[in-house]
Amino acid sequence: MTVASGARASAAPSGQGVGPLLRAWRERRRVSQLELALRADSSARHISFIETGRSRPSEEMVLRLAEHLDVPVRERNALLLAAGYAPHYRETPLDDPAMDALRAGVERLIQGYEPYPALVVDAMYDVVAANRGIMMLLDGIPESLLAPPLNAMRLTLHPQGLAPRIRNLREWRGHLLSQMERQIALHRSAPLRELYEEVAAFPVPESTPESEPESEQEEFVPYFALPLRIEHEGRTLSFISSISTFNTPMDVTVAELAIETFLPADPATVKYLHALAG
Numbered sequence: 001m002t003v004a005s006g007a008r009a010s011a012a013p014s015g016q017g018v019g020p021l022l023r024a025w026r027e028r029r030r031v032s033q034l035e036l037a038l039r040a041d042s043s044a045r046h047i048s049f050i051e052t053g054r055s056r057p058s059e060e061m062v063l064r065l066a067e068h069l070d071v072p073v074r075e076r077n078a079l080l081l082a083a084g085y086a087p088h089y090r091e092t093p094l095d096d097p098a099m100d101a102l103r104a105g106v107e108r109l110i111q112g113y114e115p116y117p118a119l120v121v122d123a124m125y126d127v128v129a130a131n132r133g134i135m136m137l138l139d140g141i142p143e144s145l146l147a148p149p150l151n152a153m154r155l156t157l158h159p160q161g162l163a164p165r166i167r168n169l170r171e172w173r174g175h176l177l178s179q180m181e182r183q184i185a186l187h188r189s190a191p192l193r194e195l196y197e198e199v200a201a202f203p204v205p206e207s208t209p210e211s212e213p214e215s216e217q218e219e220f221v222p223y224f225a226l227p228l229r230i231e232h233e234g235r236t237l238s239f240i241s242s243i244s245t246f247n248t249p250m251d252v253t254v255a256e257l258a259i260e261t262f263l264p265a266d267p268a269t270v271k272y273l274h275a276l277a278g
Contacts, residue, residue: 018062018083023051025069028185039068059085072187073255074123091252094128102254103129113261115277117239123183123256124192125153133262136276137162137232152260153180157199167229167236170204175226227265235272238265 026036033051034044042061049055050065057065062083066076077087092098110118110131117133126149138146138155145154145161155161157173166172180196183189227238239262249255264270 016082017053018057018079019051019053021079021082022057022062022065022069025066025071025075026051029069031069036065036068040064057083059083059088063088073249074252075187077252089250089252089255092254094253099253106257106259109259110261115273116264117262118260119152120257120259121152122253122258123187123189124151124195125180126151127155128257133273137230139232151195153195153199157202159203159205162230163202164205165231167231168227171226172228173204228262232272235268237269237272239263239269240265 026033031039032044033047036042037044037047040047040061041064046055047065050057050061059080062079062085063076066079071079073089074091077089080086080088094103106120106129110120110129114131114133115136117131117137119130119134120128122128130150141155141162142160145158153176156166156176157163163169163173177196177200180192180199184192184196225240227240229236229238231237242261242263244259244261246254246257264273
């Protein structure tokens with residue numbers, strides 16, 4: 001699957017001045033005014049004046065405070081707009097020629113990970129690229145769920161998607177929903193909240209695959225992280241998930257991309273995937 005195109009509108013301030021927005025981020029990070037002032041080479045008095053609207057911060061100060069509060073790139077643009085400045089970070093569509101090198105690099109990365117599954121998602125968990133390892137796991141999924149934009153959360157938790165094949169569905173579902181909750185708290189995204197409410201409402205079978213007895217041929221393997229245990233053609237494959245993002249992104253689109261790779265968690269899964277590839 002090749003990299004898909006698309007862009008999302010930059011975040012806009014919600015009618016508040018920059019002061020209340022910065023205070024909200026500081027409180028969310030549980031940082032005192034004094035601590036933030038020390039980090040940003042300022043004073044607690046100046047931080048207080050900014051938050052109450054008594055002082056208008058410079059563009060440089062807004063960016064400095066946002067950096068020390070670990071504010072997402074999209075929300076940094078919103079802070080700048082609220083302060084009366086132009087956005088600092090561009091948002092380039094993935095199909096823009098300027099993204100050619102990035103797209104090619106991502107494609108090589110996930111293809112090089114084969115036969116193990118790997119995919120790339122955006123801030124809404126829409127799949128923008130996936131390798132053959134992922135497509136192998138999607139065999140037999142209804143076409144209605146595979147229509148673009150393909151959403152990783154919806155596809156995984158939908159009762160007609162991968163959910164019936166996941167042996168530890170309740171555990172894996174809990175992990176995914178917790179991950180989305182953290183993202184919602186970080187990005188304050190209404191569309192992401194809507195997606196969360198949609199997938200959280202999907203029914204969970206009373207008797208999930210995790211309660212089924214293990215095959216006598218299956219060997220117990222002690223996992224060092226929560227595995228995804230999923231059925232494929234009568235076999236149970238086990239994977240450990242790892243998520244990577246880009247270091248110090250200067251573009252909103254790039255900042256919101258995440259590369260998820262699935263590392264085989266036992267020798268049987270390694271052997272099976274290499275046999276399929278062969």
